[in-house]
Amino acid sequence: MSAEVDLGRPRTAGQPEDAEPQWRSAARPRAGTPRGRAAGRARSRLAAGCGLLVLLAAASMLVPWLGGLDQRLVDYTAVRLPPSPTHPFGTDAQGRDLLLRSFAGLQVSLLVAAVCAVVSTVLGALFGAASGVLGGWPDRLLMRVVDTVNAVPHLLLGIVIVALYRGSVLAVIASIALTHWTSVARIVRSEVLSLRERPFVDAAISGGASRWRVLRRHLLPAIVPQAALSTVLLLPHAVWHETALSFLGLGLPPHLASIGNILGEGRAAVLLGSWWIVTFPAVLLVASALAVAGIAAWWRDRSLPRRRSELGL
Secondary structure, rough: OOOOOOOOOOOOOOOOOOOOOOOOOOOOOOOHHHHHHHHHHHHHHHHHHHHHHHHHHHHHHHHHHHHOOOOOOOOOOOOOOOOOOOOOEOOOOOOOOHHHHHHHHHHHHHOOOOOOOHHHHHHHHHHHHHHHOOOOHHHHHHHHHHHHHHOOOOHHHHHHHHHOOOOOHHHHHHHHHHHOHHHHHHHHHHHHHHHOOOHHHHHHHHHOOHHHHHHHHHHHHHHHHHHHHHHHHHHHHHHHHHHHHHOOOOOOOOOOHHHHHHHHHHHHHOOOOOOOOHHHHHHHHHHHHHHHHHHHHHHHHHHHHHHHHHHOO
């Protein structure tokens, strides 16, 4: 008499004997499970962030154009008018329409912040990649430069740079870009040091590839996603930094509309009861920062497998 021993996967109650085991896909979590609900919330945040950012970007380009008026047009007969059908955002202390001026300022702030984020990312990526590839004393020297820049408060260093060339857009871009590249350099350096220990890098070096060829053909393509994520993460920070400089009167020229200039001009009007001069530009600023931050958070969770597994995504 022989006994049949089933060494396969145990069957659950109610499952037919000849049924094949159903393996759960890690890439596509099933709806109704904790992982599925977490993935659904992440997709909802991504859709909300993308939709809000596209809406703000489109409005910042279309509203000043469709308005048909110059946002710098002064009308002293319509000073500090509250929101109305004629002026949905009200007017400021010079009688300028705040709807046109706020969206024109948002366009300028987003453009300046995007340029600053790209320049900071490129500078930090090149610095971090060179530090990780060279190693030895060049690595230590470059990291001491990073520590020196980090030791100085970013806002203070930015004020010094802008004060030397006050009213210059290039000075504002330089003050933000030259103070925010260090975090990108550290991230890229750590990624390069990790990639240097991978088998494909050892194989390339064993095959006679030079150090710069390994960097160009193998390491740089691998760190591009991290660099792109750094650009997205730096964007809202650059917006706030430009706004702070303009609010202090050291940023963009006064005749050029930006969120910081509008807030700086409206801070005295708040004491007179003109709350709308500050409220609507501030709402646009917070909304743009939250939209970019939501997209960056989703991207970060999807691009880092370890963090994704911890979050159940």
